[in-house]
Amino acid sequence: MSPLLHRIDPFWRHFLFYFSYLPSRIECSVNILFLSITDFESKKKSKRFKSDQMATEESASVMDDYEMLISTTDVELLKRAWRNEKAAPEILQFESSLVQRIKEQIELAEQNEEIFEANNIEPLTVSLYQMDLDRTQFLLRSYLRVRLQKIEKYLFYVLKTDEYLNRLSKQEQMFARRCTDDLGSHLDETVLAKLPDNYRSILKQSITSEEDDMVPAPRLDTFVICKAKQYLSGLDFEPEYSMEITEMERDLLTFVCYKFVKKPLENGKIDLV
Known part of the structure; x- marks a missing residue:
């Protein structure tokens, strides 16, 4: 072999050696670039997810506050008392303060309606106002009517039982005694x-x-459907029924014997459906 080839041969060997590893280096660089892009996209998605999660939590918090505000209005409280009274097999405690507030609100609404008509307010506004007033009056009348029906059904038992007699309003007590005398x-x-x-x-x-x-x-052994406002443990029920019912999850509909949930119902921890 000639001396020139001996001098060139190491160069070519180095050249070939370098280019033999070039694809792997390019592949490595591409992989590094791909990982960098993937990491960037992952961080971007993570930030977007956290932002969406915070927005969702904020929206849920606003909805919870709105539902809590709505659930504490007098009309909603009257609706709850009306449902409980209809579903309970016994007569419940009369909501005297709530009924008084509702009556005052109805009187005020009727006065406002007259003012609207006198000032030629838009008929649609007056109609919607009247519709809301009619709905409230219906709830109040139905609530009182359900209680009177229970008094008539268990007339003598209510009068001879102090527990039930104390649950009546003064007008209801007068009605019960007058019915007893007439009957x-x-x-x-x-x-x-x-x-x-x-x-x-x-x-x-x-x-x-x-x-x-x-x-x-x-009949207190009647079965009812109820929903707890919060988690209830065995301590929230009567001790004598601790074996029959041990707990109740929040917002979970439960089909249960009425006497088991009588205590939490009186304490305002559950609602009947």
Whole structure:
């Protein structure tokens, strides 16, 4: 081999060696560039996700505040009391302060409606105002009507039980006593006066009965559907029912015996549906 080739051969060997590793170096550079771009996109998506998450949480917080505000209005409280009264097998505590506030609001709304009509306010506005007023009046009348129906159904039991009698308003107590007197007079004149002396009692089948066995009582073993406002543990229920019901999740509809949830209902921790 000539001396020139000996001098050139190392150069070519170095050249070939360099270019043999060039693709791997290019591939490595491309991989590094790809990883950099991927990392940038990942950070960008992470920031966008955090931003969206914060916006979602803020929106949820606003909705929770709005729902809490709506749920504390007098109309919503009246609607809740009306639903509980309709679903409960017994008569509940009369919401005297709430009913009084609702009556005052109805009177104020009626006065405002007259002012609107006198000032020639747009008929659509007056109509919407009247619609809201009618809805409130319906709730109030229905709430009072349901209570009167329960009083008539369990008339004698309510009057002889202090617990139920104290749940009535003064007007309801007067209504119950007047109904008792009228019903007693009617039955005595039409039926009881014609029966033997042993069977003239309105409350007992005969004078030998030890209890008032002709007085119907509310059936507390009726099953109802309820929803808890918060998580309830076994301590929120009566101790005697601790084996039947141990807990209740928030906002979860539960089909349960009424006497099991009577205590949390009275404490305002659940709502009947």
